[in-house]
Amino acid sequence: MNLRSRMAVWMGKGLVTATRMAGRGGTTLPGAVARKVAPDLLRTLAAQPREGVVAVTGTNGKTTTAKMLSSICEAAGWGVAHNRAGANLIAGLTTALIQAADWKGRIDQSVGLLEIDEATMPRACQEVRPKVAVVTNFFRDQLDRFGELEHTVDLVARGLAHLAPGGRAVLNADDPNCARLGTRPGAEPLYYGLEVEGAGSGSASQAADARHCVQCGHPYEYAALYYAHLGQYRCPNCGHRRPKPQVYIDRLWDVDALGSSFRLVSLEGACEVRLQIPGLYNVYNALAAAAGAVALGLPLPAIRQGLEATTSQFGRMERITIDDRQVFMALVKNPAGFDSVIQTVMQAESRKNLVIAINDRYADGTDVSWLWDVDFEALAGHQDEINFIICTGRRAEDMAVRLKYAGIDVAKLSIEKDPGAAVKQGLRYIQSGDLLYILPTYTAMLQIRDLIARKGHTKKYWEV
Amino acid sequence: MERPRIHIGWLYPEYMNLYGDRGNIIVLTQRSRWHGLDPEVTQVRMGESADFARFDLLVIGGGQDREQALVAEDFVRVKARPLAEAIEDGLAVLAVCGGYQMLGKYFKTHTGELIRFSGILDLWTEAGRERMIGNCVIESDLFEGTRTIVGFENHSGRTYLGKGLRPLGRVLKGYGNNGADRTEGVVYKSTVGTYLLIQRALDRRYGGQVKIGALNDDLEMRAHEAIIARFGK
């Protein structure tokens, strides 16, 4: 490593420390400054891990999938350099590797594990040259940022063109847009998917994104539909069909609010896994992580151990206790994800007390019309179990309007613009032993997390 | 007494149904119910012939370029003639984004591909390089007196109105039809075309003989005012 890069590492490390002492996360600034000093820094750092770098991208589940894959690598005895704070743009990736490096700029960990924003894929892959790229799925998330879905798929494809020689693209066979990335020249695909009979919702949700053939536009026929538009599809017109997955789940049982059990099959054999995070979409995340691990050559026992050790990411779905009050927080960011969270909330037996926090900053998506694609009508169907819903955040009023039109009794709705105040209010309204559900968008989650952290109830988020 | 019926048509829900378009259907049916009407929604899909005259209201949502190209042939061949007649006859139409573009003559995509529609209204659309994205506030005299309408726009198409077509309103904040002439949308008879995902229901009087009263719109007005306070200056 040349002197310039080493200076950049020092400077970056110094800034990480300084921003932390100032009480902030410091996940992007150090990387951005260090890149000014040594523009080649990310490339230099990413070239070091022995087992190469793994990229994780896609609309939903990036963070959880990366966390599971990290846990698997650790179970296999590998050290992991991971951007676990979720800062997934170029500067954030750089910061993560600066933190992993020692003061001489050397990275000792076996593998680099980088969650990468879809729009950042082309540039990030050019610099880090991943050995494995895991793509989770494509949903119409944040259309205001990326424009149309086709464009997002194309950005990821451009990233995959820069994998390291012999690199593998790990693709979700059940998502037509994701699976078709495997037909492009370059990376050799490894497909994963569900082969479970009778799982999932059975009907395409309103928010379904790829119900039409990606080749000819004709509606797909689904032999099985698991989650949103994910399933076993086939086009009756041109014959385009789901590729056969090499890594799959063929049995699923004990699916409840605490987690799910499944049988995972790879070329190497099969094993049973008990996942401690609820939701079918987390089964998909676990499957994506497992397939990524297979592509890295890791054995099934490590995959099992790593998946079973994974617990919820704070804020993404986490239970915490504040005084004697239970809080359940789950990040919401697009219709399919929000639908799943509503399902999880409705499964609980207790009465429902909710704070829904909707912001419209850049990281949340500035367009809130997606709220109309969420199935709040399902929530209204359980009206009797709801005590109150406090709408908060910059778009609190829009949220309240949406709930009114879903059929929620307006007497149960209230608006408190400040997320911190809304959470405090919610905690006051519930009884001892009751559960408060907090459903925030990304930046609202950061605000609320700060509040809870200040009360000393959780680790600061860069430690998660 | 039987509740008066209101028949809402929804064109190409399987293709033209982008971000939040479903919301327009939810809003229209719920408000109809609260007004004491009995709403019925009929989906008009690809390949189906349609007698648009039987609807009281027709909604056409947005689609990405790809979806628009997919429905264009069916639209021109099967739907455009009867729709043009119904519009002339005064059918109320709410056409948003891609649906708005479909009422015009053509849409030229950013790759230069020309998607031809049949020009029910004298307007046309050409994609520009930059997408026009963001909150939008316009002032409109569609209802009695001048009032503001808020919404979110996200389109690459620049739409131009032919002579004699009236815009829905003037842009106070945002881009509107083409980012240049400060107009947004179009109004022709009872047809409204717009790029805005309008978050408040249209206060249209459904049917001549059915008198409807006012609804409690406190929450809706608060949402409206919040956007005006942020962007409407």
Ligand SMILES: [Zn+2]
């Ligand atoms: Zn096909």
